[in-house]
Amino acid sequence: MLDESIVRDRSLAPQGKAKIEWAAAYMPLLNAIRAQFEKERPFAGMTIAISIHLEAKTAYLAHVLRAGGAQVVCTGCNPLSTQDSIAASLAEDGFSVYAVHGVDMDTYQSHLDAALACKPHLILDDGGDLLGTLHTRHPELGERLIAGTEETTTGVMRMRRLAKQGELPYPMMAVNDARCKHLFDNRYGTGQSTMDAIMRNTNLLIAGKRVVVGGYGWCARGIAMRAKGLGARVVVTEVDAVRALEAAMDGFEVMAMADAAVVGDIFITATGCRDIITGAHMQNMKDGALLCNAGHFDVEINKRDLQALSVRSYESRPNIMAYQLADGRVLHLLADGRLVNIAAADGHPIEIMDMSFAVQALSLAYLAKHGGTLQKQVYSVPEEIDQQVAQLKVHTLGMTMDTLTHEQAVYIGKEEA
Numbered sequence: 368m369l370d371e372s373i374v375r376d377r378s379l380a381p382q383g384k385a386k387i388e389w390a391a392a393y394m395p396l397l398n399a400i401r402a403q404f405e406k407e408r409p410f411a412g413m414t415i416a417i418s419i420h421l422e423a424k425t426a427y428l429a430h431v432l433r434a435g436g437a438q439v440v441c442t443g444c445n446p447l448s449t450q451d452s453i454a455a456s457l458a459e460d461g462f463s464v465y466a467v468h469g470v471d472m473d474t475y476q477s478h479l480d481a482a483l484a485c486k487p488h489l490i491l492d493d494g495g496d497l498l499g500t501l502h503t504r505h506p507e508l509g510e511r512l513i514a515g516t517e518e519t520t521t522g523v524m525r526m527r528r529l530a531k532q533g534e535l536p537y538p539m540m541a542v543n544d545a546r547c548k549h550l551f552d553n554r555y556g557t558g559q560s561t562m563d564a565i566m567r568n569t570n571l572l573i574a575g576k577r578v579v580v581g582g583y584g585w586c587a588r589g590i591a592m593r594a595k596g597l598g599a600r601v602v603v604t605e606v607d608a609v610r611a612l613e614a615a616m617d618g619f620e621v622m623a624m625a626d627a628a629v630v631g632d633i634f635i636t637a638t639g640c641r642d643i644i645t646g647a648h649m650q651n652m653k654d655g656a657l658l659c660n661a662g663h664f665d666v667e668i669n670k671r672d673l674q675a676l677s678v679r680s681y682e683s684r685p686n687i688m689a690y691q692l693a694d695g696r697v698l699h700l701l702a703d704g705r706l707v708n709i710a711a712a713d714g715h716p717i718e719i720m721d722m723s724f725a726v727q728a729l730s731l732a733y734l735a736k737h738g739g740t741l742q743k744q745v746y747s748v749p750e751e752i753d754q755q756v757a758q759l760k761v762h763t764l765g766m767t768m769d770t771l772t773h774e775q776a777v778y779i780g781k782e783e784a
Contacts (some may be wrong), residue, residue: 372458373465373478375451379766383456390423393717395763396725396756397431398548404435408733411436415509416487416740418446418479418497419518420709422468427458429745439491441601442482444468444493445663446475447702447710448741460498462718476500483508487740490515492539493741494663495525502536514538514738516730518723519552520584521639521663523745530745538741545726545748547756549585552723556715558589562597564712568686568701569657578629581624582638583610586661589637590651591619602627604643624648633657635707636667646672654696658704665704673700686711698710726757 391398404410411764415437419425429439430754439472443449443466451468458464464483465478471618488511492498495517502510514537517523523543529535542548566573578599591601591614604624611621627634628648632655636643641663649672660667674680677698678689688700702710729752730764733739761768776782 370542372454372463373467373481374454375467376435377455377459379452379455380459380776381456383423383450383452384459386450386453387426387456389432391427391430392426392715393723395425396721397427397728400725400728401431401434402727404431404627404728404732407732408436408658409735412452413488414438414440414485415491415731415734416440416482416488416497417446417491418442418444418482419459419491419493420444420706420714421464422450422709423453424714424717424724426453428724428727429457429462430460431724432614432731435728435732438485439463440465440482440485440487442478442497443475443502444496445706445710446470446472447705448714451771455589476480480505486511489734491518491727492516492522493518493729495519497521498522498526498529498537498539502534506536506585509536512537514540514734514741516540516542516727516734517544518548519663519777520549520586522776524639526745530743535743535745538734538743538746540721540730540746540748542726542730542748543751545613547729547753548723548726548748552719553585553713554589554592556719556723557586557637557661557780558591558593559719560708560712560715561594561637561659564708565633565635565659565701567723568684568707568711569699571657573633576600576632577602577630578633578635579604579624579627580619580669581634581636581643582640583614584637584639585606587637590637590661591617594633594635595619599633600729602631625651628652631656632657634668635659635661637661638667639663641666643667643670645669646676649673649692652696652698655699657701657703657708658749660704661706661708663706668700668704669722670700670704673698673747722756725759726752729755748758753756 440463449466466479523541547645578594579602581698602620605611685690
């Protein structure tokens, strides 16, 4: 083990262990991959640094990677998403862990620095902070780095920006763009977990309310779909005309945020961009409106504007801050504008993350084998990994599928006559 782990309280480890065991029981894909890794040991002699939301599912992924021979060093990717019991359990099980819930940004950064001190061979990033730290603060800690993976839409955007500028320091694989990730994790995972977080923290009814969803990418589509399923009247705001049309044809109202601000009861941003909701919008919102963010960083709802408009603020419920405006209206901000589904709840459903982390585990194994031959570019997940995960998932669900006959394969050009 590396330097002594930094966690809040090791006595919380039994709670964390129980959560991890519960998750593992419902992750058949990772269980199958773990058995494969134990035989093949794809990471023997390697160190993997992971910066990710430290909760039960991700902890089990760390165990799976260690079963493949890796020394795994863990840190968070958001100051509010670490669960202290999970961090404690990992530390007690011999992982090097640098993560504490609720730390300030300087301390959060110091945890990233500490995790990278292992000089990893591979990194698993979620949001791009680990790669950003290597690029801007500690390039010397990447001297052994072969390649890495990125979990989120936001992180992939940051990687592609660096690649476009010719500054991407290492080969990176865009796990978020794999079909078995974004089609399921971003849509069904974000949709369910975001609405779950709102309901469990507010105890309010969704049916009949006007829910405004900022954006219509895969995450926002899932949120809009689940809100509609709960009986909400859903409004979508967009800057992309094609997505706006798609939202309209999916049955949602589409309007500018300036117009939606007047009618909305619950606002949920999921764009990956900044200033989706600003003071100009807040000034026109209803008394009691709820503001939530499901994007990776806390920049989508302008908190400075909210603070400037308010005459006082107070905690109205756990995970909810109330901001009273000069005219007496109160706006409620959930989870400090951070990822509401994981900063104020348990994140995506277990079965969803089983698929996403199966893609992660197999992608890292691919990079361990082939990463040394890659250029400093952003790579797609190989199609065979997507298909392997999908086929395994179909099998675990007890479903059967058709297969192409030779004649059919010839007809569509997959085989020679």
